[in-house]
Amino acid sequence: MTAVQEPRTHAGHPLTMTTEAEVTAVREVLAAAGMLGEHVRYAFFAPEEPAKADVLAFDGGEPERRFRAVLLDLSSGRSWDTVVSATARELVSCRELEPEHDGQPPIIDSEFEFIEDVLNGSPDWLAALEKRGIEPASVRAVPLSAGVYDYPEEKGRRIARAFGFRQDFEADHPWAHPIDGLVAYIDLTARSVDRVVDSGVVDVPQAGGNFDDPSVQGEHMTSLKPIEITQPEGRSFTVTDGRVRWGKWDLRIGFNEREGLTLHQIAFDERPVCYRASVAEMVVPYADPAPVRFWQNYFDCGEYMFARYADSLQLGCDCLGDIHYVDATIADDFGNPKTIGNAICMHEEDYGVLWKHSDIFTGSREVRRQRRLVISFFTPIGNYDYGFYWYLYLDGTIELECKATGIVFTSGTPGEYATEIAPGLGAPYHQHLFSARLDMTVDGLTNAVEEVEAARVPMGEANPYGNAFARRSTRLTRESEAQRDAAPGTGRVWHVVNPEKRNALGQPVGYVLHPLGQPTLLADEASSIHARATFASKALWVTRYDPAERYSAGDFVNQNPGGAGLPSYVAADRDIDGEDVVLWHTFGLTHFPRPEDWPVMPVDYTGFTLKPAGFFDRNPALDVPPTTAKHCH
Structure with a gap:
């Protein structure tokens, strides 16, 4: 390696x-x-x-x-x-x-640093801890974005809300010991506590959550033998000044603190597919309506700039194989350069069989191996860790896989809206909803979007035996029409076609967005979070390209009252039929935590796929060479 x-x-x-x-x-x-x-x-x-x-x-x-x-x-x-x-x-x-109109800038590290001092200067906070028999010095404060609710006194002010978690010793993970029934509302500018909400004493869970303690992990398995991935002749891809070439793929990579890894000018066999691809926003809405928790809804991109915390990846642990790392430079709170070493990881992976056939008539036996180029980064944000893995395949497929791991957010109140994951320890139900911004250029700038799904055909004269089913296609012509839900029962997908370019069969060339079809935003349509995260209420939005329209929930998400981002972008109801279009795709996880998610959560996966459909005249991977005998063992 x-x-x-x-x-x-x-x-x-x-x-x-x-x-x-x-x-x-x-x-x-x-x-x-x-x-x-x-x-x-x-x-x-x-x-x-x-x-x-x-x-x-x-x-x-x-x-x-x-x-x-x-x-x-x-x-x-x-x-x-x-x-x-x-x-x-x-x-x-x-x-x-x-601030009342635009919203607030993101919460920054300089503000996190003084939260515990602010809390410990509040008589109400100290009294609440004393009532619970908890020493203030043992409490780790977790300041969180406040959202926007019907509190006139908060308008125009920079507000955060903070929970407390007890830490029993220096290496103790405080997530195991939430101090429930208690939250503080903090004015970040005045550095003061506006009020403390105390809904009553709740027993602090006592069981530990120290997953990194060898005594908790137990004896490591001895039956697993090392896996080594080698490429004796070197990597198949090159990276020059951010430009990546691999097989027939050609693209550029970028990085910024809000979106993290970005892909640009993605082309296959010198034909453009997508001008820019990124995760433009994500929101984590929680389901517990308790007086101290109803406001928990985090926009990790827009409120926290989560990619500023990206990990420096480690060979053999985060990435395995013949790795190419790329550093990423951002700015710290003072505007000084901060370089994250090994922020982006790139490598190739074998991915099983690409195509295969053994023919009974000719005796032909041919098989080819699939492989993919992996471009990834990982970032921790509070209790969760997120990995973003872009995959490029030899057959022209593009895939994004998001990995969620880390520690589930905890409460001291298992019940109707939370799973008991350890004795007395709750993990509230929640969603992880991502918004991918896909600025498509399928064989050029002139694109259109068609919604395609399976359609049952009733028995009748044209279908006497009832076996027929058809494919229904609907062109989305305006932004008002292009706010769509997924429909797993009909296999609904969205074709991005270029009506000016045809393949050898006379069909418009295209790429297809395949959604996983999981639930979108489950909060009530009248809720504050629905107004602020309207993008997450639909699986697909299509907009006319505008360079100023970059983020699904708007430029300034923190304490934004709502209506920004996609709802404002589509208000003009622009024509999108045969235009320069952008797809915004909501995908994600609805997480009902399990005991198996504690004390550290095995990776859960979500994502989507873009596949060519009529973009080529035949299988574009026929020229992949067979694996030579010396590499088969």
Whole structure:
């Protein structure tokens, strides 16, 4: 097994990954403009990608590199949305946010750091702990995004809500000991507790959750023998300045703190398929309506910028095989460059049989092995850890697999809305709902979307024996029509076709989005979370491309009252028939936790697949060579 890191380079393409020098240049520009005072912190930093037309027209030279930085003054709560040209070293734009309308910038590390001190300065919080017989020094505070509810006093203010978990010793995982029936509402700017909600004393669960304790793990199995994956002749892919080539695939990779890994200009056999693919948002709505828990709904991308915590991946543990690592550079709270080593992992995997046939007439016996290129990253956010794995296959298939692991969020109240996973320890029901933004370019910019599903045919003159079934196709022509649910019972899929390009059979070339068809948002339509996470209420949205429309729940999700993102994007009801279109696909998990998910959760999986349908005239993997004998053993 080997690992290679990609060297950092200067920008040679508009979509080259961020460099430390560029982060520093942005900070210097903002400082010179007088925008970085003693109390000002970065709440967001990412490349401001050029419009699609500008990227596609790029023909060399030194591109202009712009970056978006959202600044937060911790002392006043004021915030500014800025764009800086690192190339021209100038401030391009600056707008002060209006919190009641725009929402708040994300919660940042600098705010997490003082939460316990704020709580321990609150007489009401200390009294609640004393009533429970808990020493404040043993309590680990977990500050969480507040959402938006009918609290007039919170409008325009920067609010968080905090639970407490007891930690019995330094290496003790406090998630096992939730202090239930208690929550504090905190003004992050004033650094004060607005109020403490105490719904009554609940026994703190006593059983430990220290999954990393050797005495908890027990004796390790001795029957498992090592697995080694080698490529004696080296990897089959190359990576140059963020451009990846493997087999017939050609694409670019990117990374930012909000979406994490992004894929760009994905092409197969020199034909474009998808201009940009990312996870643009995710929300984790909880189902417990208790007075201290009803507000638990986390937007891990928009409220926390979860990819800023991406793991530095380890060879042989996170990734196995002949690995190529790529570092990712972001900005810390002070605007200084922070490079995450080994943030992105790339490798090839064998994936079983690609195609095979043994023919009874000719005696022909042919088989080929499937393999896939894996491009991935992993990020912890609070109690959960999420892995995002993009797979490219030899037959033109693209797949995204999201992996959820870590520790389930806990309560001290198992019951109607939570599973008892250990004695007295509850794990509330919840969902993990992801929104993939797929800016499609199937053989060009002119695309349309058709909803295709199986249709039963009743017995009759045309179907006398009742065996017939047909395929029904409906063209989605406007944004108002293109807000769709999955329908597993009919095998519903969505074809993205190019009506201007035909295959050898005269059919429009296309790619098909295959959903898993799991539940979307289960919260009531009148709920606050439904208003704020409307994107998650449908499995598919289709919009006309607009470079400003980047995030499913809007630019500023934290304490946004709702209506931002996709609901506002589709309000114009634009034509999408034969246009430059973007697909937004909601997929995810509805998690009713099991005892087997404790004390650490085995990986659960979700995702979707994009498969060619008429994009090729025949099987595009006929030219995959047979495996030679020396590699079969």
